[in-house]
Amino acid sequence: MKTTKILFAISAITTTIFFASCEPDNTIIVNDEISQTIQNNKADAIEVKTIIMRFPSDTQTYNYSLASGEKRTFAFKQTQTGTLLKTTNFRYNLLVYHFEITDSKGHKDSFQRRIESKNSYKDTKISETIVITD
Amino acid sequence: MNRILLFAVVTFALPFCGCNSVFRSNKTQIKISHDVAKYLAKTEMIINNNNINKQIIRPVKIQYLKNDTQQPRLSYKRVKGNVVVLQIKDSVGHQRHVAIPQVELKAYPLLLSTTASPSITYFLLTSKKNQQRNILVTLFYHALAINMDVWIGATSMFANPNARYAVPKSFSINQLSEVATLDSVNPNFLQKEGDPAELLNIPLPINPNPTPFLTADYQKKYQCIFTVNSGYGINQAHSTKLIDNQTSRVPLPNKLTNGMWTSFGLLIQPRANYQWGFSYHNKADPNLSCDYLLNEIGFLIPFKKSHFEIGGGLGWGMTNHTIGNNYVDSFTTFQNKPVGNGRLLEEDYKFIPNVSHAFLPINGHVQFIYPIKKNIEITASASYSRIPSYSDFIKTETLLITQKITPTITSYKRDELSYQQITVKTVNQIYTLGLSIRVKI
Numbered sequence A: 001m002k003t004t005k006i007l008f009a010i011s012a013i014t015t016t017i018f019f020a021s022c023e024p025d026n027t028i029i030v031n032d033e034i035s036q037t038i039q040n041n042k043a044d045a046i047e048v049k050t051i052i053m054r055f056p057s058d059t060q061t062y063n064y065s066l067a068s069g070e071k072r073t074f075a076f077k078q079t080q081t082g083t084l085l086k087t088t089n090f091r092y093n094l095l096v097y098h099f100e101i102t103d104s105k106g107h108k109d110s111f112q113r114r115i116e117s118k119n120s121y122k123d124t125k126i127s128e129t130i131v132i133t134d
Numbered sequence B: 001m002n003r004i005l006l007f008a009v010v011t012f013a014l015p016f017c018g019c020n021s022v023f024r025s026n027k028t029q030i031k032i033s034h035d036v037a038k039y040l041a042k043t044e045m046i047i048n049n050n051n052i053n054k055q056i057i058r059p060v061k062i063q064y065l066k067n068d069t070q071q072p073r074l075s076y077k078r079v080k081g082n083v084v085v086l087q088i089k090d091s092v093g094h095q096r097h098v099a100i101p102q103v104e105l106k107a108y109p110l111l112l113s114t115t116a117s118p119s120i121t122y123f124l125l126t127s128k129k130n131q132q133r134n135i136l137v138t139l140f141y142h143a144l145a146i147n148m149d150v151w152i153g154a155t156s157m158f159a160n161p162n163a164r165y166a167v168p169k170s171f172s173i174n175q176l177s178e179v180a181t182l183d184s185v186n187p188n189f190l191q192k193e194g195d196p197a198e199l200l201n202i203p204l205p206i207n208p209n210p211t212p213f214l215t216a217d218y219q220k221k222y223q224c225i226f227t228v229n230s231g232y233g234i235n236q237a238h239s240t241k242l243i244d245n246q247t248s249r250v251p252l253p254n255k256l257t258n259g260m261w262t263s264f265g266l267l268i269q270p271r272a273n274y275q276w277g278f279s280y281h282n283k284a285d286p287n288l289s290c291d292y293l294l295n296e297i298g299f300l301i302p303f304k305k306s307h308f309e310i311g312g313g314l315g316w317g318m319t320n321h322t323i324g325n326n327y328v329d330s331f332t333t334f335q336n337k338p339v340g341n342g343r344l345l346e347e348d349y350k351f352i353p354n355v356s357h358a359f360l361p362i363n364g365h366v367q368f369i370y371p372i373k374k375n376i377e378i379t380a381s382a383s384y385s386r387i388p389s390y391s392d393f394i395k396t397e398t399l400l401i402t403q404k405i406t407p408t409i410t411s412y413k414r415d416e417l418s419y420q421q422i423t424v425k426t427v428n429q430i431y432t433l434g435l436s437i438r439v440k441i
Helices: A002-020 A084-089 B002-017 B034-040 B117-126 B131-159 B187-193 B196-200
Strands: A027-040 A046-054 A058-066 A071-083 A094-102 A108-116 A124-132 B027-032 B044-048 B057-059 B061-063 B073-077 B083-089 B095-101 B223-242 B259-271 B274-283 B288-303 B306-321 B327-331 B343-352 B357-359 B362-371 B376-406 B409-440
Touching: A002 B131, A027 A046, A027 A058, A027 A094, A027 A108, A046 A071, A058 A071, A108 A124, A108 B376, A108 B409, B027 B034, B057 B073, B117 B131, B117 B357, B223 B274, B223 B376, B259 B288, B259 B409, B274 B306, B288 B362, B288 B376, B306 B376, B343 B409, B357 B376
Parallel strands: A027 A124
Antiparallel strands: A027 A071, A046 A058, A046 A094, A094 A108, A124 B409, B027 B073, B044 B057, B044 B083, B061 B073, B083 B095, B223 B259, B223 B409, B259 B274, B274 B288, B288 B306, B306 B357, B306 B362, B327 B343, B343 B376, B362 B376, B376 B409
């Protein structure tokens, strides 16, 4: 009788494990890590205006000054989770950084950098450092 | 690896399973002298199992072997019982009962759990693909295998209860007086023996040469041996590769260092020339944890007061690196194509500590065993072991782009192209010289 109980218990565990193992796992996790750093390697301080446009409709403006040797980083991090069946819910990220730099002598430079997330639901890890020198 | 595994399984399955009930003859034999054979040829013989409640009777035949120098044998189909009774009846009806000792034979259980399961578990758990599912499959497989083993094992034991009993090889009937029938109704016999019931009072056979493995009443005895071993292992890396077709352009050292190995073993010696058991082995290394359990067998060859043992084992082990280095290098190509001017491809390998890997160790050894006291022996051993070592890294391939925006503004961009965990595997051949103490329990 004891043997029957043990055999029954083993059979029950076996069946449970079998059915538990049948659940499909289609989860996708996509990580986007984008960072933009501006570093002042000039002998004097600089004034910087940064406009970050995250398409389609998010825009932020930053005005700041960087002393000699100082840097500032704008980091963007996003984790998206979905399933293979609903990949249309994933958001594609496009960030455009517009910089206007004025040095201590009043000289102005402006330029634009563009970083976008990879397609095919791959992780994106891109970092850019802009170095300003004399 | 598959060929090595198959070879090891076959090598160890043969000695383990060769004595299994499945492969045993269904008959057992008693050695007898030529005189006894000549006398018994004129009699009728049966064997009974000496059990009143459930009596089994088997006919007994005399077998003459082709080679005349060998002793003839009495042969009968196996029957369960530590002492069975040979009943001899001559042509005039006189009888004699002789007690025959039997021993119960043990064998390595030939079941899924004891043969295929370790290898299947190894391949499922070491596979890098579908690891979570493989763990569930492993659990499911083991539950199924245990289920089948319990049913098949129990069924075969109940179906064939007599197959495990045999007459010890050292037992023989050489004297005619041991089998000569007795005239129980002769007045002389009554005077001499006192009572005809004496015929049923059968003396138990006594082993004239008891050994540590066969007692005076012909019962098998085992010796348990506890061993402690320490040795120095010199390692030779046989091959290094990345598993699952991964690649690296940066050399990733992974060889096991030379060093001390210790082991503890519990062995069973059922016969003078054979032992088997389990031993646990560990490497003393601050950078690495490497432990394995070996199922080993050994054949003992007597040499004067001492013994030589030649043996081997196959087992199951776990290893992980606790401390390791990081590596990085840069290249001008990616996937065999140039990355372009102002660009470099950086391959970065960041060591991942404490990733466990299962492995199948293979061992062969020779030991010289010398007794120093009744139950204590010392040994000097030389062994060869084949053990893999693993190192795990996070490999990232990053494109480094340098761009001049203006003469005073430069962009340094890092774009990570791939990120994956890679595993370096080195097969190590370890030659160890060691000393050990064996204590017979």
